[in-house]
Amino acid sequence: MNPIVVITLAVLATTVRVFGLIGLSILTGWLLGYLAVKDRVFENTYVSVIEVLESVPVISFFPVVLIFFIEKIGGPVGVELAADFLVFTAVVWNIWMGIYQAFKTLPNEILEVSQNYKLGFLERMRNIYIPFSLPRISANLFPSAADGFFYITVSEVISVGTTSYSTFGIGSVLQSFTASNQLNYVFYAMLIMGVVIVGVTLGLREFANYTVSKYALDTDTPITRRGRPRLRYTVRFSALLSRSAIQRLSSYTRRQILGSIRLRRGQAEEARHVVGGRRWSLVTKLVGIVILGLLVWGITVTLISVPTKTWMHDFANTPNIVVNMAYDYLRVGIITLVSLAITVTLGYLLAVNHKAERVGVPLIQVLFAYPAPLYFPLLFAYTLPGARSVFGPLTSEFYVILLGFISTFYYVFFSFWMGVKSIPHEYWEVMRNMGMGFIQKMRYIILPGTFPYIIAGISSTINSAWGGLMLAEYWPGIYDSHTLTVRHGLMKLLDVSTAGGDLALAAWASLIFGVVVAAYSILFTRRMLDLSRKRYVVEEGIYAA
Template identity: 50%
Template sequence: MELWLIALATLVTVGRIWLLIGLAILSGWGLAYLCIRSRSFENAFVPVVNVLESIPVLAFLPIVLVIFVSGIGGPGGVEVAVDFLVFDAVAWNIWIGAYQSFKTVPENLFEVGENYRLGRARMLWHLYIPHSIPRISSNLLSSFADAFFYISVSEVFAVGIHTYATFGIGTLITGFLASANYPDLAWALLFIGVAVVLVSLALTEFARYSVAKYGVDTPEEIARRAGWGRRVEGWRRVLGAPGRRVSSRMTRSQLAAMAKEDSGRPAPRHRAGWWVGIGVLLLLGVAILYGSVEVVRSVPWTEWRSLFAETPFLLYSMGVDYLRVGIVTGAALLLSVTLGYFLATRRRVGRVVVPVLQVVASYPVPTYFPLVFAATFSFLSAAVPWGYEDIYIFLLAFLSCFYYLFFDFWIGVQAIPAEFWEVMDNHELGFFTRMRRVILPATFPYIVTGVSSTVNSCWAGLEIGEYWPNIAGNHSLIAGVGMMKYIGLNLALGNVANAAWVSLLFGIVVLVYGLLFTRNLMDLARRKYVVEEGVYAA
C-alpha cells in the first residue's frame, strides 16, 4: 500500500478523535454547569455517566448495530456508529473532570464574581471554565491515549459474521494484521508513533501552561523567552481572556479579607437549565432504551429462562472481575503517587518521560501485544502454569486505564499552590509525611476523578484480555472465569441477547457504585479538600 494513503488514514483518525474530544469538552462544560445549578440533575447525571463510562466500547455494539447501522444504514450509518464508539472512548472522563472542577471552585472566587456582578453566562465563561482547564488538560492526555488505544476496535467492528468499517488507521491496521502484511503494518505503526509523539509533546506543554495560567499561585511559570515568549504571550491573550477579569484584578489579601456571608446560601434553581439537562439525559436514555427493547423483542421466552438460570454465575463472574479491577486500580495508584510525584517535581525529567508514557498508553493493543505474548508465552506458561492468563489480563487491563489516575495526579501535584511547597520545604518534611499531610489531601479531588475513570475504564481492557482467540498463532488468551469473557464470547458468536443481559446486570451495579462512590466523594472533596481555599485563608 502506498505511504501517502497510510499517512492520510492517520490524519483522518487524529482529526476524528480531536473533533469528538472538542464535542466532549463543550458538552461537558454545559452538563457540569447544570449539575452545580440543580441537585436533582446532578443525582441523575453522576450515576448515568458512571454507567456509560464503565460499559466497554465493545458492549455498545448491540446498540450501535440497531440504532446506527440498521437504523441509518449505508456508509453514513457506519461512520456515525464509529464516531459514537470513539466518543465513548474519550467523553466520559472529560465530563467527570469538568463536573469535578466545577464542584471545587473556591468560595472566594464566587464572591469576586458577585463583586463584578457577573451573570450566569459570564460566571461560566470567566470563572468555571478557566478553573476547569487544568483538569481538562490532564484528561486530554487520557482521552487521546484511550481513543488510540481502542481505535482498532472502534473504526472496524464485527458482530457475528458481519464486519463494519470506515476509513482510518485503525481499519488499515486490522487489515494488515489479518493479511499478515507486516511491512505496511510497520509503516502504520511508525505513522501512529509520529502522530502520538507530536500530540503528546503539545499536550504536555499545554498541561503545564494551563497549570501556570489557571492555577492559584502554583510554582509553574510561563516561559517568556524571546520569540517563543512573544508567541506564548499572544496565546495568553486568547486563552487567558476567561478568568483574568475575575482573578487578576483582586489580590490574594483582598480575597482573604472578603466576608463569606453568602457562603451558606443555597444555589438558586434555574428551571430552564434543569429541563434542558434532563432533556439531554432523556434523549440519551431513549436511544439506549430503544436499542435494548429491540434486542429484547428478538429474544424468545425460552432463551430468557436460560438467561435467568445463568444469572447467579454471571454475578459471580462479575465479582471476579471487580477483584481484578481493584488490583489494577491499586497498582495505578501506587505508580501515580511514586512516579507521578517524581515527574511532577522533577520537571526536566517529566518533559521526557511523560510523552513516552503517553506513547505507550496510546498505541493500539492489537498492534504489539501479540508479539509480547508470543515472546513470553513459553516462559510464563512453564513458570506459572496455573495463572499465566491472569498475568496477561492484568497487564492488558493496566495498560488500558493506568494513565487516567497517573495524569490526573501528575497535574494535581503541579497545581498545588507555591505556599504549600514553601511550608513543606521550611519544615523539611520527608516523602511520606508530605504525602500524608499535604500532597494526598491537596490532590484528593484529582485522585477521585482519576480513580473513578480508572475503575470505569478498566473494564474495556478486561474485555480485550479475557477473550482474545488466536492471539499468537494457535494460542488464545481466554480467562477461566469473568464477566467480560462472557460478553466477548457471546458477541463473537452473535448472541447479542446474552451480551445485552449481562450488560444490563452490570449497568445496575455500576449505577449503585456511581451513587455511593463518585457523587459522595465529589461532595467530600468540595467540602474539605479544595486546596486553593487554604491560600485565601492564609
C-alpha cells in the first residue's frame, strides 16, 4: 500500500482512538463526579485516586498492561486493549477532575431549585449538572487531546527490555519509518498529523466558545463581543462594595431570618429525599468497594509474582527512592511556577483579544500536541551548543525541565483561559466602568474569579509533569551518540528499572510515590477545591447582587 495512504489511515486511527477514549472519560466522569459530591467518604477516595493515577506516568502502567492485557488476554485484541488503556490513562484524569470541580462549585441557589422542584437523578444530570460542567469539560478537552497525541508513540508501541508490542496507529507507523531510516515519510507523517491537529484544534475552540456562550451562567455572549456597558450593574456592585458596617449587619440579620425560614422549609423537603440519599449512599459504597477490590487485586498479583528476596532488596532502596523523589519535586515546582507565570499573562491576553485568540490558541495546541519523541531530538541537536554555553553543567537540567514544561504547560493554561472566558458578563462591565487597570483586574476579579480553574489546572500540571520528566531524565541515543540523563531523579530510576526488566523495583518506587501523591491530594487539592466553593464561585456574585 502507498505509504502516504498508510500514514493518513494511521493518523485517522489514532485520532479516533484518542477521541473515543475522551468520550468514555466524559461519560464515566459525569457518574463518578456526581457520586463524589454526594458522599464525603467516596469523595476523599475518588480525589486521592485521581491524584495518584494522574501523577503516575503512562510508562508506569506497563506492568499492569503486560500482566493483564498482553499476557492474560493476548493476541491483537490484547495489544489493542493495552494501547487503549494507556491512551485512556493519558486523557482521563484531568477530565474527571474538571467535572468533579464543576460539580463541586455548582452554586447553592441552583441546588436549592433542583430540590424544590423534586428533580430526580436523570433530570438533575440533564438540566443542571451536565450543562454546568460543559465549559469545564471544553477547557479540559484541549489538554486531553494534546496529552493523547503527546504520548501516542509510547501508548501504541509498548517496549519492555528487548520485547516490543504495537498496534496500528501513527505511533507505530512512525517508529517503523524511523527504524528503517525512511525520514522523508517521517516528515510527511508529521505534516499530515499537523493538519489533523490544526483541524481538531479549530473544532475544539469553536466548541469551547459555544459552551461558554450557552452554558456559562449570565454570560450570554463571548467576552470579546460585550457591546455597551450597562450602568445599572456597576451601580449595584459599587453599592455592595461601599455599604456601611450597620448596613452590612442589618443585611446579615435579614439573611439569618430568611435563612431560618428556608431551613424550616428545607427540613420537610429533606425528609422526602432521605430514601434517595440512602440509595445514593449505597451506590457510592458499592462503587468504592469495586475500586478498592481492583486495587487490592492489582497489588496481590504484583506481590505474588515477585520473590520475597527481591522485595527485601527493593525495600532497602527506599532512602534512595525518597532522595530521587525530592529532586523531581523540585523540578516539578519550577515547571509549575514558570507555567503559572506565563498562563496568567498570556492566557488573559488571548481570552480578551479575539484576533490573537484565533491564532494563538490553535498554535499552542498544535505545538504542544506534537509527540515529543519526533521533534525533541532535533531541537536538542540544534540548541545543545548554545545551551552549554549558557547553562554549563546544568544543561541536562535545562532540557529535562523544558520537556517537562512542554508536557504539562497546557493544563493550567487552557484551564485558566477558559476560566477567564467564563467570567460573567456583568463583571467585565464593572471593570470597564470603574477603569480598572491590569493589576487591579487580576487582584480583585480575574484571579479570585478563576481560582477554581487555577486550582484544577495547577493540580493537573503538577500531576502530569512526571510524564515529561520520565521521557527526559533518561533518554539514551537522543541524538547521535548523546544520552540525555540526570544524576538524580525518581523518573530516571523508573526508566532504568523498566528498561532493565526490574519491574519489582519500579512497582515499589511507584507505590511510595503514590502514597506521597495521595497525601498531597488530601492536604492540598481537596482543601483548595473546598475553599474555592466556599469563597470563589464567581457565579454566586450575580445572585448576591
